[in-house]
Amino acid sequence: MTAAIEATALSKRFRRVWALRDCSLQVPAGHITALVGPNGAGKTTLLNLAIGLLAPSAGGIRTLGWDPQRQPEPVLERVGYVPQERPLYPDFTVDETLHMGRALNPRWDEGGTRGRLLRRGIPLDRRVRHLSGGQRAQVSLALALGKRPELLLLDEPAAALDPLARRELLTELVDTVAADGTTVLLSSHLIADVERVCDHLVIISQGRVQLAGDIDALREEHRLLVGPRMDPAVAAADPTVVSARHTGRETALLVRRDGASSPAGWRSEPVSLEELVLAYLENPAVGALPPPTLVEAAS
Amino acid sequence: MCLSLNPQLGSSAWSWIALGGLLFPLLVGIVGAKTISRELEGNGYLLAWTQGVPRRQWFVRRALVLSCGTLAGAAVLVAVMQGWFAAQRGAGDPIWDGFDIGPIVLAGYTLFALALGMAAGALLKRTSPAVAVTLFSYIAVRVTIAVVARTRYLAPLQASSVMSTNPAGTSVTGSSLPQFPAGGWTTGSPVVVDAAGHTIAATGYCFSAPPVPAGCHPAPITLFQPYQPASRFWLFQGIEAVIFVGLALALFAVAYRLVMRAR
Incomplete structure (x- = not known):
C-alpha cells in the first residue's frame, strides 16, 4: 500500500x-x-x-x-x-x-x-x-x-x-x-x-487516532456479542471490548476479535458501520494506540 | 481657459495639491493593510494559500505589484506637483518648503507606508485595526523623523553677525540678523555669545562697550544662526529616502515572516 x-x-x-x-x-x-x-x-x-x-x-x-x-x-x-x-x-x-x-x-x-x-x-x-x-x-x-x-x-x-x-x-x-x-x-x-x-x-x-483501516475488513473484525448479563467490570477490563451495554438480563458487547468464535450461550452478529463508529466515538479511550517511537526513516 | 496648466493657480489650490502629496502615502498604507488583512480576516486565505502558487510567491507578487503600482502613482503625483511648484515659486523662494513632497522622499514614504500596512495587516489579521494602526504609526514615524532627525543629518552651518555699540553707548552698529545664502533653512534659534565668550539669553539681552553696567554683557556680541544651505536639499532628500526605504525593507521582512507563519 x-x-x-x-x-x-x-x-x-x-x-x-x-x-x-x-x-x-x-x-x-x-x-x-x-x-x-x-x-x-x-x-x-x-x-x-x-x-x-x-x-x-x-x-x-x-x-x-x-x-x-x-x-x-x-x-x-x-x-x-x-x-x-x-x-x-x-x-x-x-x-x-x-x-x-x-x-x-x-x-x-x-x-x-x-x-x-x-x-x-x-x-x-x-x-x-x-x-x-x-x-x-x-x-x-x-x-x-x-x-x-x-x-x-x-x-x-x-x-x-x-x-x-x-x-x-x-x-x-x-x-x-x-x-x-x-x-x-x-x-x-x-x-x-x-x-x-x-x-x-x-x-x-x-487528537488521537482511534481506529484506521479498510472499512470491510474493520466490519469483519468487529462483532456484536449478545448474551447473559455479565459483570460490567469484567467487560470493561477486556481489551478487546470496544463498548458494552448492560440491561437487566442481557449484555451486548461490541468486540474487536479477529476470527474468534463466540463463547457458548452468546449470539454473534455483524455490526453496521454506524454501530462501529458510534461505539468508538462513545469510548474515546478505546483503541488509542500507544505513542509510537520515532524511528529514523531510511529513505 | 486651461485651468490645469495655469501658472497663476491660486495658493489654496496649491495647498490642496501639496496636501495630496502628504496624504498619498496614507492611502497607500490603507491599501497595504487591506491587501493582507482582507484575506486573513475572513477565510480567503484558505482559498488563496491552497492554490498551486505557494504562499511565498503569493506574498512576493503582492508586495512587488503594489510597490511598483504605488511608486508609479507617486511618480505621477510628483510630476504634477513639481510642475506646479516650479510655476509657482520664484528663483529665490526657499526650496526646503517643499521637502515633504520632494520626489525622492515621497518614494521612500510610499514604500514605507505600503510595508507598514502589510505588516500591520499580517500582525493584526483584521482590517479596521490594521488600517488604524497603519495610519497612526505612519504619522508618528514621519513626525518624529521630521522633527527630531531631519535637522541632524549633517551638522548645520552657522551664519553669524556681530553687534556692538559706540563708546558712548548711544548707537548700535552691526546687525541682529545673521545673513546666510538665499534658500537656506534655519534649523534652530540663534545663539548669542558676548565678548567674554559666554552664551547669553537670545532675547531681551543688553550689551555695552566698557564700562559695562550691571546686568549687561560686554560688547561686541556675536549672533550665530544655524542653517542648512539649499545646496544640501537633494542630499537630505536622499538621506531621508534611504531611512524610509530601509524601514520599508525591514517591515516587508516582518510581514513576510508573519504571513509564512500565519495560521
Missing part, C-alpha cells in the same frame, strides 16, 4: 491546547478515506497540516511523499482542498473564479472544469454571492478538481447541503475519482455518506 498521506507522531498545539497528539496514520493512495470524529477532534487540523496551511508542532507529515512545509510547490500543485467554509471571493463571478484558478494552478483543466459546472447548470456569469449554497459547494469542488489533483482533501463536503445537492456532490466525487484514480480524504459526520462513497476509515478522537 502506498500512502498518499503519511503522518508520524504528528502533533499540533494551539497555544496550550493539543489539537492533535502523536497521530500516526497512513491514507492509502487511490482510495476514498473517511475521517470521522467528534467536533474538535482535530480533523480540520489534520487536513490543514496535510496541505501545509499549518506547520506541525512535533512529528512529521508527508503528503504525496513531500514535506508540505519545506516543499510547498509540488504539494500545492497536486492537492485539491475544499475547506468546510468553502471560501470563494463573493464579488467574483464564477467565470472570474475559474480565471483565478487558471492563473494560480499550473496543471489547470479548463475544459473539464467549465464542462463540470455547465453540466450542473451553474451560470458562469453570476457572482458567487448570488449562488445558492449547493452551487457554491459545486464551484468550490470544481475549483479543487480543476487542479487535476492527485489528492483531494474535503472538509465536511456535504455539510449544510440539501439531500439532492449532497447526492449530486457525492456522485460527482465518486465519478471523478473512479475516472482519474484520485486519492480522497474527506471528513464527515454523516455515516450514511461515508458508507456510500468511502472504502477506508480513520476515526480520530481527542
Whole structure:
C-alpha cells in the first residue's frame, strides 16, 4: 500500500491546547478515506497540516511523499482542498473564479472544469454571492478538481447541503475519482455518506487516532456479542471490548476479535458501520494506540 | 481657459495639491493593510494559500505589484506637483518648503507606508485595526523623523553677525540678523555669545562697550544662526529616502515572516 498521506507522531498545539497528539496514520493512495470524529477532534487540523496551511508542532507529515512545509510547490500543485467554509471571493463571478484558478494552478483543466459546472447548470456569469449554497459547494469542488489533483482533501463536503445537492456532490466525487484514480480524504459526520462513497476509515478522537483501516475488513473484525448479563467490570477490563451495554438480563458487547468464535450461550452478529463508529466515538479511550517511537526513516 | 496648466493657480489650490502629496502615502498604507488583512480576516486565505502558487510567491507578487503600482502613482503625483511648484515659486523662494513632497522622499514614504500596512495587516489579521494602526504609526514615524532627525543629518552651518555699540553707548552698529545664502533653512534659534565668550539669553539681552553696567554683557556680541544651505536639499532628500526605504525593507521582512507563519 502506498500512502498518499503519511503522518508520524504528528502533533499540533494551539497555544496550550493539543489539537492533535502523536497521530500516526497512513491514507492509502487511490482510495476514498473517511475521517470521522467528534467536533474538535482535530480533523480540520489534520487536513490543514496535510496541505501545509499549518506547520506541525512535533512529528512529521508527508503528503504525496513531500514535506508540505519545506516543499510547498509540488504539494500545492497536486492537492485539491475544499475547506468546510468553502471560501470563494463573493464579488467574483464564477467565470472570474475559474480565471483565478487558471492563473494560480499550473496543471489547470479548463475544459473539464467549465464542462463540470455547465453540466450542473451553474451560470458562469453570476457572482458567487448570488449562488445558492449547493452551487457554491459545486464551484468550490470544481475549483479543487480543476487542479487535476492527485489528492483531494474535503472538509465536511456535504455539510449544510440539501439531500439532492449532497447526492449530486457525492456522485460527482465518486465519478471523478473512479475516472482519474484520485486519492480522497474527506471528513464527515454523516455515516450514511461515508458508507456510500468511502472504502477506508480513520476515526480520530481527542487528537488521537482511534481506529484506521479498510472499512470491510474493520466490519469483519468487529462483532456484536449478545448474551447473559455479565459483570460490567469484567467487560470493561477486556481489551478487546470496544463498548458494552448492560440491561437487566442481557449484555451486548461490541468486540474487536479477529476470527474468534463466540463463547457458548452468546449470539454473534455483524455490526453496521454506524454501530462501529458510534461505539468508538462513545469510548474515546478505546483503541488509542500507544505513542509510537520515532524511528529514523531510511529513505 | 486651461485651468490645469495655469501658472497663476491660486495658493489654496496649491495647498490642496501639496496636501495630496502628504496624504498619498496614507492611502497607500490603507491599501497595504487591506491587501493582507482582507484575506486573513475572513477565510480567503484558505482559498488563496491552497492554490498551486505557494504562499511565498503569493506574498512576493503582492508586495512587488503594489510597490511598483504605488511608486508609479507617486511618480505621477510628483510630476504634477513639481510642475506646479516650479510655476509657482520664484528663483529665490526657499526650496526646503517643499521637502515633504520632494520626489525622492515621497518614494521612500510610499514604500514605507505600503510595508507598514502589510505588516500591520499580517500582525493584526483584521482590517479596521490594521488600517488604524497603519495610519497612526505612519504619522508618528514621519513626525518624529521630521522633527527630531531631519535637522541632524549633517551638522548645520552657522551664519553669524556681530553687534556692538559706540563708546558712548548711544548707537548700535552691526546687525541682529545673521545673513546666510538665499534658500537656506534655519534649523534652530540663534545663539548669542558676548565678548567674554559666554552664551547669553537670545532675547531681551543688553550689551555695552566698557564700562559695562550691571546686568549687561560686554560688547561686541556675536549672533550665530544655524542653517542648512539649499545646496544640501537633494542630499537630505536622499538621506531621508534611504531611512524610509530601509524601514520599508525591514517591515516587508516582518510581514513576510508573519504571513509564512500565519495560521
